[in-house]
Amino acid sequence: MENRRTQDRGQRIIKGFLALLIAVAFFAPLPANPQPSTEENKLQRWQQMSPEERQRIIEKYERWKSLPKEDQERLRKNYERYKSLSPEEREQIKRTFERFRQLPPERRKEILNNYQRWRQLPPERREQILKSYQKWKTLPPEERKRLKKKHYIEKKPRPK
Structure with a gap:
């Protein structure tokens, strides 16, 4: 029973890590204290952004819109799954993601290839x-x- 629980937790962490990788690629970072999402707040936040930040968001949006609907749905689900994790699990995922980002590109590629093989x-x-x-x-x-x-x-x- 304990092994199964450990295994399930490990799989959730792996899935969460991957969800975070994907979500970070497409979604802007969430503020620490999010404001209620009214149109006025959105406009105000947009106006407070630098031109570079706006451009990055526009580019992410364009990439998002160019994805097939199935991929968009999968990414949304992964992001929702990530949001449902405990703060500790999310923090662990963030630390893992940061270590991943610091790896040399060839090592990151190797990890992603191994993951793809695992999924198959x-x-x-x-x-x-x-x-x-x-x-x-x-x-x-x-x-x-x-x-x-x-x-x-x-x-x-x-x-x-």
């Missing part, structure tokens, strides 16, 4: 991998070290 796996295979990972986490450090040496596949070193 059949659900049964993903479940199997998650179970193996949960089992791995319960092993003593010495056993993990031994298994790493036994099954080590040489790869290029990853930048940290």
Whole structure:
């Protein structure tokens, strides 16, 4: 039961992280103390923006409008899911996203490619991998070290 809960939490964090990545790409940052969203407030906020900020919003809006309706709906749902997370989960996602942004471009690309490969796996295979990972986490450090040496596949070193 505990493993399942941990697994579900991990999946929610991963999904939330991805939702945040997508939402950040298309939505302007939310203010810390949002005002009621009246037309007058919107106009006032627009007028207080610098020309550069306005231009960025216009460009994001144009990108948004150019997306297929299915993608827009998926992004909206991801954003809503992100908003429904606890403040702690959102904070964890933000920290993870910031670490991701600081990675070299080739490492970010590698991570995104790996995620894409993960998404293409059949659900049964993903479940199997998650179970193996949960089992791995319960092993003593010495056993993990031994298994790493036994099954080590040489790869290029990853930048940290």
